[in-house]
Amino acid sequence: MKVNEITGVMVQYYKVCIRELWFYLNQVNMNYDNDDINIGKLLHENSYKRERKEIKIDNIVIDFVKFEDKLTIFEVKKSSKLTIGALYQLYYYLYILKKSGLEADGMLVYPKEKKREKIVLTNEVMEELDIIIQDIIEISKYTIPPKCQIKPYCKRCSFMELCLI
Numbered sequence: 126m127k128v129n130e131i132t133g134v135m136v137q138y139y140k141v142c143i144r145e146l147w148f149y150l151n152q153v154n155m156n157y158d159n160d161d162i163n164i165g166k167l168l169h170e171n172s173y174k175r176e177r178k179e180i181k182i183d184n185i186v187i188d189f190v191k192f193e194d195k196l197t198i199f200e201v202k203k204s205s206k207l208t209i210g211a212l213y214q215l216y217y218y219l220y221i222l223k224k225s226g227l228e229a230d231g232m233l234v235y236p237k238e239k240k241r242e243k244i245v246l247t248n249e250v251m252e253e254l255d256i257i258i259q260d261i262i263e264i265s266k267y268t269i270p271p272k273c274q275i276k277p278y279c280k281r282c283s284f285m286e287l288c289l290i
Contacts, residue, residue, distance in 0.1 A: 131258055144274070145284055147271055183221065190229075232244065
């Protein structure tokens with residue numbers, strides 16, 4: 126795997142569960158009938174209908190953008206319960222834009238909760254993302270998945286049964 130192949134979803138999985146990241150990198154997908162994912166897709170399709178959605182830039186897909194005083198990129202999520210992955214996915218998008226010479230702010234939005242969270246990329250987060258990117262490249266070389274680590278949100282994960290084997 127090369128740096129330019131890393132996606133925001135990979136960064137999100139890295140922050141939430143590196144075992145799920147390994148499955149994703151190896152095309153093992155258990156999310157086909159996951160209610161949470163289906164609800165998220167519907168929410169994404171039905172929210173912010175006036176916005177041009179899914180702006181593709183290289184290997185990233187931004188939910189939508191706005192330009193007022195400054196460029197702001199938006200990431201739409203179903204719930205604010207598990208925000209660390211979504212936060213780093215958005216940080217990664219800001220990182221890619223900055224590396225391309227574009228300054229932007231980010232906005233995590235939760236339409237069901239009528240909640241927004243402004244995100245600003247810092248130098249510290251950029252340094253952390255440099256490490257995350259290298260870690261993802263290393264994880265992509267693993268021949269077996271990383272050890273299972275039980276976390277509070279595992280019970281809602283579509284990989285739970287596979288992980289516990």
